[in-house]
Amino acid sequence: MRRSIAALLGIIGGMLAGAAFIRRQAAHRERADLYFEDGSMLSLTNGSPGAERLLPLARDVIRKTRST
Amino acid sequence: MDAQQALADLTEISSQIHAAVVIDDQGTVAASTIGDSRRSDELAKAAGGLLTAADEIKTGESALTQLEVATGEGSVFVVRSGKTVIAATTGNNPTAGLVFYDLKSAMRTVKPAAKSAAVKKPAVAKRKTATAPKKKTATRKPPTKKKPDAS
Numbered sequence: 214m215r216r217s218i219a220a221l222l223g224i225i226g227g228m229l230a231g232a233a234f235i236r237r238q239a240a241h242r243e244r245a246d247l248y249f250e251d252g253s254m255l256s257l258t259n260g261s262p263g264a265e266r267l268l269p270l271a272r273d274v275i276r277k278t279r280s281t
Numbered sequence: 282m283d284a285q286q287a288l289a290d291l292t293e294i295s296s297q298i299h300a301a302v303v304i305d306d307q308g309t310v311a312a313s314t315i316g317d318s319r320r321s322d323e324l325a326k327a328a329g330g331l332l333t334a335a336d337e338i339k340t341g342e343s344a345l346t347q348l349e350v351a352t353g354e355g356s357v358f359v360v361r362s363g364k365t366v367i368a369a370t371t372g373n374n375p376t377a378g379l380v381f382y383d384l385k386s387a388m389r390t391v392k393p394a395a396k397s398a399a400v401k402k403p404a405v406a407k408r409k410t411a412t413a414p415k416k417k418t419a420t421r422k423p424p425t426k427k428k429p430d431a432s
Binding site: 242244245251253255266267271275278 | 348
């Protein structure tokens with residue numbers, strides 16, 4: 214009985230850890246890449262001031278296309 | 282090519298692109314994959330706002346030509362050539378290089394036909410003048426073969 218409860222708790226804990234890991238990975242993936250005429254590129258990762266400004270605008274664009 | 286046809290080709294070629302809109306040099310919607318014109322206008326405004334915000338971020342003198350913003354809900358791509366803009370949305374983890382390539386190809390076809398015709402005419406004229414001297418030099422070469430006389 215105790216073993217089954219421990220196994221169940223282990224599975225639930227593993228699932229929670231996995232979900233947290235996936236969420237963290239998804240958050241890391243959020244970024245903005247800007248390409249300029251001279252060939253230079255600026256990559257703004259999530260958390261930087263530029264990305265914090267662009268990401269909500271991009272989400273707004275995506276929502277406008279999805280509400281069809 | 283018509284802008285609407287260019288977008289139709291774009292969505293047919295690239296399965297990653299969910300929606301796209303072409304904004305002309307006057308800031309109005311030239312073509313859209315969304316049927317509703319009001320929502321297309323809203324999308325164009327939102328994409329224009331994104332581009333304006335990105336323009337303000339730039340650090341150097343060089344102009345911003347394209348951008349990708351990847352979010353948890355999907356990605357937004359914007360390509361600009363002069364004042365013409367194509368904005369497109371994709372799902373998560375798109376192949377950015379391919380999407381940019383397809384958007385640039387669509388941009389080339391969206392460009393006004395009058396401009397391309399004006400550019401093509403001088404190019405044809407130049408080719409004719411450029412090929413003429415080559416023929417002359419080619420015909421002059423045979424007389425230089427004086428090997429039989431030398432031997």
